[in-house]
Amino acid sequence: MLDLQGIAKHFGGVHAVDGVDLTVKRGEILGLIGPNGSGKSTIVNLVSGLFPLTSGRILFEGDDISDLPSHARVGLGIARTFQNIRLFGQLSVWQNLWVAQNSRQQRQEVFFKRWFGGSAGVQAEIERTLEFFDLAHKRHELAANLSFGEQRRLEFARAISARPNLLLLDEPAAGMNAEEVDQLDARIRKMRDDGFTVLLIEHHVELVMSVADRIAVLNFGRKIAEGPPAAVQDDAAVREAYLGTR
Amino acid sequence: MDLLDLIDAAQSVADGLLFGSTYALLGIGFTLIFGVMHKINLSYAAASIGAAYGSLLLLSGFTAAPAVIVFMAAALCGGVIGALVYFIGFKFIPVANPLATLMSTVGLLLLIDEIIVHTTEGVPLAYPALYSDVVVRLGQFMLRGDLMFVFVLGCACMVLFLLLLYRTRLGIATRAVSQQPIASQLCGISILQVNVLTFVVTGMLGGIAGAMSGAAIGMLSPLLAQPLTVKGLIVTVIGGLGSIPGAIIAGLIVGALESLFQFLRGVTERDLYIMMLLFAFLVFRPGGIFAKAPGRD
Numbered sequence: 401m402l403d404l405q406g407i408a409k410h411f412g413g414v415h416a417v418d419g420v421d422l423t424v425k426r427g428e429i430l431g432l433i434g435p436n437g438s439g440k441s442t443i444v445n446l447v448s449g450l451f452p453l454t455s456g457r458i459l460f461e462g463d464d465i466s467d468l469p470s471h472a473r474v475g476l477g478i479a480r481t482f483q484n485i486r487l488f489g490q491l492s493v494w495q496n497l498w499v500a501q502n503s504r505q506q507r508q509e510v511f512f513k514r515w516f517g518g519s520a521g522v523q524a525e526i527e528r529t530l531e532f533f534d535l536a537h538k539r540h541e542l543a544a545n546l547s548f549g550e551q552r553r554l555e556f557a558r559a560i561s562a563r564p565n566l567l568l569l570d571e572p573a574a575g576m577n578a579e580e581v582d583q584l585d586a587r588i589r590k591m592r593d594d595g596f597t598v599l600l601i602e603h604h605v606e607l608v609m610s611v612a613d614r615i616a617v618l619n620f621g622r623k624i625a626e627g628p629p630a631a632v633q634d635d636a637a638v639r640e641a642y643l644g645t646r
Numbered sequence: 647m648d649l650l651d652l653i654d655a656a657q658s659v660a661d662g663l664l665f666g667s668t669y670a671l672l673g674i675g676f677t678l679i680f681g682v683m684h685k686i687n688l689s690y691a692a693a694s695i696g697a698a699y700g701s702l703l704l705l706s707g708f709t710a711a712p713a714v715i716v717f718m719a720a721a722l723c724g725g726v727i728g729a730l731v732y733f734i735g736f737k738f739i740p741v742a743n744p745l746a747t748l749m750s751t752v753g754l755l756l757l758i759d760e761i762i763v764h765t766t767e768g769v770p771l772a773y774p775a776l777y778s779d780v781v782v783r784l785g786q787f788m789l790r791g792d793l794m795f796v797f798v799l800g801c802a803c804m805v806l807f808l809l810l811l812y813r814t815r816l817g818i819a820t821r822a823v824s825q826q827p828i829a830s831q832l833c834g835i836s837i838l839q840v841n842v843l844t845f846v847v848t849g850m851l852g853g854i855a856g857a858m859s860g861a862a863i864g865m866l867s868p869l870l871a872q873p874l875t876v877k878g879l880i881v882t883v884i885g886g887l888g889s890i891p892g893a894i895i896a897g898l899i900v901g902a903l904e905s906l907f908q909f910l911r912g913v914t915e916r917d918l919y920i921m922m923l924l925f926a927f928l929v930f931r932p933g934g935i936f937a938k939a940p941g942r943d
Contacts (some may be wrong), residue, residue: 448832474834486829488822498815499822500833515816515843562834 401426401597402447402478402566407456408621409442416442418621419456424566429588429598431612431629433605435641438618440601441483444570447599448480449473460566479564481555483571483601489544493535493554496543497526500561526561533557533587549580556587566597573604585611609633617641653786658909659902664793665862666901667800671855672874673881673893674807675848681824681888682844685747689731689754690852691874696758697724697853698860702771713776713861717799720857721850727758728849732842755875762868770867773860796858803854804894807847811890816843824888873917877904880924886934895935 402424409417417439424430434440445451447458449470458466465473479500488496501522509517519526530536533553538546543554552572559567569588573581581604588611591598602608608615608629615632617625619641625632632638672691679687700723705711711719735750780791811817822830823840831837859874860866881900885892900920908916931937 450828450832469836470831471834471836474832480832482829486826488825488829490825491818491821495818495821499818499830499835515819515839516810516814518813518815558833 401461402599403459403462404443404447405457405459407443407446407458408454409439409446409451410454415621417446420618420621420623422616422623422626424597424599426565426597427592427595428613429592429600429611431608431615432599432601432618433603433608433615434618438641439621440618441570442621443618444480444568444599444601447473447568448478474562474564477563477565478568479559479562479566480568481559481570481572483574485551485555487543487551487554487558490542492540492542493530493546494526494539496554496558497529497561498522500558501526529557529561532560532590548575549577552576552580556584560591564596566599567591569598569600569602571602572600573602573607581607650786655906655909657787658905660787660789661793662902662905662908663898664790664797664901665859665905666898667797667804668855668858668862668897669877669881669901670894670897671800671803671851671858672878673885673897674804674890675852675855676878676882677885677888677890677893678820678844678848680882682820683736683747683841684824685736685744686751686879687731687735688748688751688875688879689735689758690751690848691878692755692758692871693727693731693849694724694852694856695859695866695868695871695874696762696856697721697727697849698773698856698866699762699766699771700724700727701853701857702773702866711774713774713795716774716776716861717854717857720853722853724849724851724853724856725846726849728845728847728852729842731849732845736841736845755871759868759871762871766868768868770865770869773857773864773866775864776861778864792862792864796862799854800858803851807851808890810847816840816847820844876917877920880920883924884927884934886936889934889936892934892936 404420404422406419406421407417408415408419420443432440432443446453449468453466457464460476460478465476488499491499498519527536530539533556535550535553535557538550543551546554556572573584576584585607588598588600600608600612612629614627615629616623617632617638624637624641625635672694675690676687679685679690697720701716701719704719704723705716731754735754736747739746739750775792777791777795782789811820819830819835819840822833823835823837827837859870877900881893881896884900885896903923904916904920907919911919927934
């Protein structure tokens with residue numbers, strides 16, 4: 401579904417991502433892990449189109465999307481969450497979801513209806529998303545006034561509202577307590593069962609080992625291992641990257 | 647001060663309040679563009695006067711076009727000028743340099759002014775004053791028909807505008823972009839389209855405001871651009887940069903006070919007091935009338 405071919409991103413002399421090949425297959429949860437500064441978040445930013453590639457290509461469903469602006473990539477079905485939460489703080493929970501709702505269908509609508517239509521057609525869908533993320537009782541609350549855990553759930557809910565095929569989760573468990581991580585684990589599994597494909601960037605190794613079908617490991621902007629969780633766990637290069645050499 | 651003076655004072659406040667709806671519309675335009683782009687568009691009031699001139703040009707073939715047509719023509723011209731202002735003054739100017747767009751809009755302000763002066767040879771043109779023969783009398787007190795028309799039209803525009811902002815996808819997208827430009831792109835919003843539409847919508851509001859001032863004064867002159875720019879900016883600051891309800895209330899207040907000061911101290915001193923009001927707000931309420939506590943983001 402997503403095919404990264406030798407992608408690289410250099411910031412001046414820093415090679416944040418340095419020639420990574422990675423394939424995400426339809427319907428799988430691919431975990432992407434690595435020590436701090438290994439280039440995980442940069443990959444998410446490249447796939448979602450926040451900065452241009454230095455070299456390489458990004459294919460989505462077989463089409464080269466390397467030069468598409470980020471809003472167009474959402475239209476094709478790639479949505480993401482942010483490691484540092486980026487909600488619309490002065491909009492209500494409900495409005496946050498409305499902004500993202502149906503951005504795929506909307507692209508097919510004529511210009512006038514896309515911009516001057518109201519929310520009538522999407523209310524049921526927003527309600528379902530609110531229920532699933534246990535935010536229904538907070539619908540009129542401003543996003544800025546939610547607790548940290550609720551803001552994380554809303555980020556997730558907003559990404560789902562764009563009805564993506566591919567969901568990029570950038571450290572969704574950051575700052576969560578054990579109970580919240582368990583709920584997150586269940587939600588990610590449910591997403592896969594509902595037919596989403598997930599690229600999960602995460603520091604929380606337990607979570608990744610638990611939900612991911614396959615894991616890729618980055619270090620210094622390069623991929624050092626890829627495979628099923630158990631194999632990656634035993635990989636010598638991975639142990640070295642995390643623990644150092646003796 | 648005897649009773650007659652009091653009635654005259656109340657009369658001038660009422661006149662000013664009615665005309666203040668023009669300032670309110672201009673304030674909305676300044677504040678919305680600031681909200682979405684975090685840039686001041688100094689050419690906005692000049693563009694509004696330009697749109698009023700444009701409506702004269704569009705309708706020059708018709709004698710005595712009905713009021714509705716005049717204002718619709720002004721709104722149309724305003725929308726077109728708004729899009730042009732965006733593409734000339736904002737689209738290709740580096741965003742990272744805050745002064746660059748400020749200077750480009752000053753340039754546009756002068757350009758629009760010069761175009762008006764050269765096409766009209768600087769001579770004021772008569773603008774159709776609407777319902778100027780209607781006067782509602784309440785004892786000593788009277789309400790001018792042309793000002794009431796301007797006020798009602800201004801309020802109707804504000805209601806339509808607020809519906810657009812709070813009930814449509816464009817409105818919610820506009821507010822999303824102003825709060826989190828990056829996240830809104832990743833919700834599938836094209837920032838280019840939102841920016842262009844914001845300039846078109848505010849341009850239409852400005853065109854109507856320009857036509858309203860023309861109709862209330864009875865003529866159009868290139869000399870209107872500068873005072874309207876200053877008043878629009880004052881309204882924007884007093885209302886709180888980025889606050890739409892603030893701009894509406896501040897527009898009416900500035901209109902009413904301007905007229906009152908003119909009655910009390912004469913036309914030459916009037917703007918002095920409005921400026922003092924601006925300084926008072928900058929010192930004591932820099933966030934505007936409706937300044938609210940900052941949120942948690």
